Amino acid sequence: MSRTTKKIAVFSSFIFSTALVTSCSLTKPFCSNFDKTQQMYTYYTENVVKSTKNDDGIYEIEFDDNNHTSFSDTFVNSVKESNLFLPSVEFTNFIDDKVEAYIQVDSNFNESVLNLASEHENAILVDKVKRSLALFGGFEEDPNEQVLWLNFNGWVDEFATLHKDNLTLVPSTGYINYFQTQINNGVSQMQACLTPTDGIFNMGNTYIEGKTWGQAFTEYGPLEGLLVYPTGIMLHYFATWMGNTGIGQVFAILFVTIIVRLIIVVFSIFSTKSQNRMTELQPEIAALQQKYPNSDNDKEQKAALSRETMNLYKKNGVHPFLSILILIIQFPIFISVWSAMQGSAILTDGSVLGLSLTTTISQGITSLSSATPLAVILFIILCISQFISTRLPAWFQTWQTEKFVRVTVQTDSGQKSRKMMNYVSYFMIVFICFMGFTLPSAMAMYWFFGSLISIAQTIITQYAMKRRRRRGGKGGDGSTLASQRRSKNHTTKTKTKSIRSSR
Numbered sequence: 001m002s003r004t005t006k007k008i009a010v011f012s013s014f015i016f017s018t019a020l021v022t023s024c025s026l027t028k029p030f031c032s033n034f035d036k037t038q039q040m041y042t043y044y045t046e047n048v049v050k051s052t053k054n055d056d057g058i059y060e061i062e063f064d065d066n067n068h069t070s071f072s073d074t075f076v077n078s079v080k081e082s083n084l085f086l087p088s089v090e091f092t093n094f095i096d097d098k099v100e101a102y103i104q105v106d107s108n109f110n111e112s113v114l115n116l117a118s119e120h121e122n123a124i125l126v127d128k129v130k131r132s133l134a135l136f137g138g139f140e141e142d143p144n145e146q147v148l149w150l151n152f153n154g155w156v157d158e159f160a161t162l163h164k165d166n167l168t169l170v171p172s173t174g175y176i177n178y179f180q181t182q183i184n185n186g187v188s189q190m191q192a193c194l195t196p197t198d199g200i201f202n203m204g205n206t207y208i209e210g211k212t213w214g215q216a217f218t219e220y221g222p223l224e225g226l227l228v229y230p231t232g233i234m235l236h237y238f239a240t241w242m243g244n245t246g247i248g249q250v251f252a253i254l255f256v257t258i259i260v261r262l263i264i265v266v267f268s269i270f271s272t273k274s275q276n277r278m279t280e281l282q283p284e285i286a287a288l289q290q291k292y293p294n295s296d297n298d299k300e301q302k303a304a305l306s307r308e309t310m311n312l313y314k315k316n317g318v319h320p321f322l323s324i325l326i327l328i329i330q331f332p333i334f335i336s337v338w339s340a341m342q343g344s345a346i347l348t349d350g351s352v353l354g355l356s357l358t359t360t361i362s363q364g365i366t367s368l369s370s371a372t373p374l375a376v377i378l379f380i381i382l383c384i385s386q387f388i389s390t391r392l393p394a395w396f397q398t399w400q401t402e403k404f405v406r407v408t409v410q411t412d413s414g415q416k417s418r419k420m421m422n423y424v425s426y427f428m429i430v431f432i433c434f435m436g437f438t439l440p441s442a443m444a445m446y447w448f449f450g451s452l453i454s455i456a457q458t459i460i461t462q463y464a465m466k467r468r469r470r471r472g473g474k475g476g477d478g479s480t481l482a483s484q485r486r487s488k489n490h491t492t493k494t495k496t497k498s499i500r501s502s503r
Contacts, residue, residue: 028220029191030232030343033137033146035208036187040148041132042206043186048075048179058204060124068096075182084178087171091159095135098155102134109133110143112198112209125200129207136183149180192358194232194343201345208345227336228343231256235344249350249357253341253442257449260337265457267329277318284312341442357442364441375441382444383433385451390429392458 031039045051045059049069053059061069069092071079079086102108109130116126138150156176163169192201197210213233217225238255242248288308292301312318341347350357354370355378364375436444 028224029193029339030211030216030220030224030229031191031193032209033148034133035193036148037132037135037137037146038129038207039187039190040136040183041128042202043183043190044135046205047186048072048182056204058124066093067100068093078182079175079178082178084175085172087175088169090163090169091171094159095152095155098151099131099134102151103127103130108139108143113143116207119198120200125207132207152180191343192345192348194229194340195236195345196233197236199345202348203351204349206348223332223336224339227332228339231260231337231340232344234259235340236346239346239350244346244349246350246352246357249347249442250352250445252346253357253445254449256337256340257446258453260333261450261453261457264330264333277316281312281316281318285309288312337446338443341446342440344442347440347442355441357445358440360440361437361444378441378444378448379433379437382436382448382451383429385448385455386432386436387429389451389454389458392455396458396462 042059045061048071050062050072051059052062063069071086071092076086106114113126113129113133116129117123120126133146134151136152137146137148138152138154139145140147140150156171160170190202190206193208193211195201195208195210196212199208199210200206201208211229213225213229216229220228234256235249235252238252239249242251288305289295291308292298292305295301295305347357351371353374355364355374356371359371359375361375361379364371365379432447436447
């Protein structure tokens, strides 16, 4: 029994840890090439060219009178540190002129882009969307199918052909690769493209296309369509319903956590019952251990103990490996929620006390900004709640065993099993706290809310067990833990009374 429990503990922790590490790569982000051009332009305006932040928090490029741009000091320094040369002014002006000419031709854009002006009545937005597609996209036949860097690469080749007699004006291949790599790396972590409706997200800086449920299945995958998309849609509509002001996003995360946890409870209720039955069987297991006291060293006794223990489990409906099965069932749900939290476009609009929901806890703490206090508090309460929710079932089980069960034999294997379970639980607490430190604050909130629900679930389960023990003690067959305790107490009181009578 002890070795079985040990294997379950080790295997469960390994599976869970692996899922945490690899879950981000198991689902695809809902970012189309259209969305990526918008994210690239956002990064471009904030980090590459000179821009100003208006009163609404939107970055606007500083164009000169000829609609030409200039590089920011940060980008200039980064190019020099990479031992590269900045492109000539003639080249940058050439690219700006090409972008300007491109956005004047309506046939370069699909109908949805052309309708932006009437839908949003925002000239800045329309201009920004068109410039994004012009600079970082391009289409070969269908305007709906954007090809990243198609226009830019073509313009680079055109400029090189025009100035083949004066190659000093042509940017080096190293610079072109550096420029594109910087842009691509800058948006590689921007995966927040999951939204059912077209809209402006990222605090008003990025326009994202809406996705349908059918697209989720056909373009991204079955797991995305079955679980990730519905979770993201719930986040979107809950946040919209609550006001989309930061607090609204927090309540959206809470509501989604409750719904997900209710689904998990349905799957885990059978595992919980099996674990409770296992606790009630401790007296009989102790008797078996007493029957085979040398099971740690004697192979025959070890095999016999294992055989009779499994027969006891089977007779009483206990399934030791059921917890692993439940854990496997929970993995797709966990992965999908994680992906939805990372991919939800509407969460990029939210911030609470200066902490953006897409900012990692580590970034919030190390930034030493207005977001730091809340990031520190969130990390602390996450670790505390995770510790309590993980250890509370073990505390209750220890209490039940000490109160109701008289174990006469404590084998080395049993003690090793309990130690192993404790080590695994502490490892999982440390691991989740570490992951919470590196994940977006939205996911940290999800884990915190989930821990609170787990604590409540454990307390309610124990209360239900207590009521069942009382009913079993009053009208049952005396086989419950409560009956054993009352029987033990009755025996003690009888002995005491007899001693007093003899006096």
